[in-house]
Amino acid sequence: MLSNDVPAAETALPVRLDGRPVLTRWIGGVNLQHPVVAAAVPVPDDPQQDPVLARQLDVYEDLLATLEAGGADRWKAKRDNDFPAVTSHGQLLDLRAELVVGRALQDAAVNFRLGNTKIANPDLVLSDHNLGIEVTAKAPLNIAALNERLEDILRDFPGMGLQMSFSVYPTRLASQPVEELAAKVATAIRQAQRDHAKVTVQQVVEDPKNAATVTIEVVLKPNSVGALDEPVSWEVLAGTLQGPLSSAEHAVFEIGSSPAKAKQARSMAGGVILAVDLSRYGGAWMRPAAVWPGCLAQRFTPTFPFAAIAVFRQDLMNAHIVEPAVAISSHAPLDTQQRIMELVETMSWPHALGPDARTSKKPGPVQSVSHRGDEQSHILHH
Numbered sequence: 001m002l003s004n005d006v007p008a009a010e011t012a013l014p015v016r017l018d019g020r021p022v023l024t025r026w027i028g029g030v031n032l033q034h035p036v037v038a039a040a041v042p043v044p045d046d047p048q049q050d051p052v053l054a055r056q057l058d059v060y061e062d063l064l065a066t067l068e069a070g071g072a073d074r075w076k077a078k079r080d081n082d083f084p085a086v087t088s089h090g091q092l093l094d095l096r097a098e099l100v101v102g103r104a105l106q107d108a109a110v111n112f113r114l115g116n117t118k119i120a121n122p123d124l125v126l127s128d129h130n131l132g133i134e135v136t137a138k139a140p141l142n143i144a145a146l147n148e149r150l151e152d153i154l155r156d157f158p159g160m161g162l163q164m165s166f167s168v169y170p171t172r173l174a175s176q177p178v179e180e181l182a183a184k185v186a187t188a189i190r191q192a193q194r195d196h197a198k199v200t201v202q203q204v205v206e207d208p209k210n211a212a213t214v215t216i217e218v219v220l221k222p223n224s225v226g227a228l229d230e231p232v233s234w235e236v237l238a239g240t241l242q243g244p245l246s247s248a249e250h251a252v253f254e255i256g257s258s259p260a261k262a263k264q265a266r267s268m269a270g271g272v273i274l275a276v277d278l279s280r281y282g283g284a285w286m287r288p289a290a291v292w293p294g295c296l297a298q299r300f301t302p303t304f305p306f307a308a309i310a311v312f313r314q315d316l317m318n319a320h321i322v323e324p325a326v327a328i329s330s331h332a333p334l335d336t337q338q339r340i341m342e343l344v345e346t347m348s349w350p351h352a353l354g355p356d357a358r359t360s361k362k363p364g365p366v367q368s369v370s371h372r373g374d375e376q377s378h379i380l381h382h
Helices: 008-012 021-027 035-040 047-069 072-082 089-107 143-154 175-195 242-256 259-265 282-286 292-297 334-347
Strands: 124-126 131-136 160-166 199-205 214-222 232-236 272-277 308-313 322-328 351-353
Touching: 021 035, 021 047, 035 089, 047 072, 047 089, 072 089, 089 124, 089 131, 089 143, 089 272, 131 259, 131 334, 143 160, 143 175, 143 232, 160 175, 175 199, 175 214, 242 259, 242 272, 242 292, 242 308, 259 272, 292 308, 292 322, 292 351, 322 334, 334 351
Parallel strands: 131 272, 160 232, 272 308, 322 351
Antiparallel strands: 124 131, 160 214, 199 214, 308 322
């Protein structure tokens, strides 16, 4: 209780959460650190944000209520422990990725249960298909990591936004230049807010992993966030999509090869699918879902532990999984390939088998692996 005997939950949770009982229950009452609560706090003199925030809260209510309707007991641990414990937007997206995959399974009437967190097993266990799904939303250390770092800073400055421009697409943004730029932004944003004017800062990144020296320019300005905009946006002024998309493909398989993930992949004899949220993988969102399966299918090796990879995105304005696509390893046992194909066809997800697969059943139609014509661009925007 507060000093005036008003329950802390009533003070902490603004009016925008009224009428959203499931979301309120999942937040866990008094939790000022929860990113959903922070997003719901009214912004003075910025009515343009209201429709967007209200819509995002409605989406969470829809997502969580639908999951509970399909089996409230199944989500008890997530509801009572994991979701209330979230303290950052990045953690929220990590958990949300698992929720939207679960929603997709539920919508397709696929029977599943959550994995036992006390042992090595996948996040989702599909007993009827003898398969598991391990979900990950970890972003590589590139534009996405910088984007998230700057979003964290902007949360303390309502009504402020920024636009980043990259001279070339960076393959890697190590922690040092990211933190140096973050420090510059934190200083400049106070000036922009005080003077009600645009402020520009720059960061030069010298890194042998990048094709050339990368110059990052950040323009900060007050009241720049429109009703349909994100607080942080970025563009690449030169180059093609092949670089960032190849980086995303590499990162997907690098995650799947880690010792921890490999242990989870081998925890079910029937096979495990690695589901990777690409929302924060730089320019990966530019590639259509129909193109991803054929591209990823080329990269499987005999030692890669997962039987298939599913990629997807999530959108805070959408309660469903966005553009899922699946690549199936040709090195997986034929019966595993068949069961995965039956699953993804039930889900109506685009899919492809690796080029060396020996099976009588052909994969669903996908675009050619040759995608240069689809992925050329002189400017990338996000």
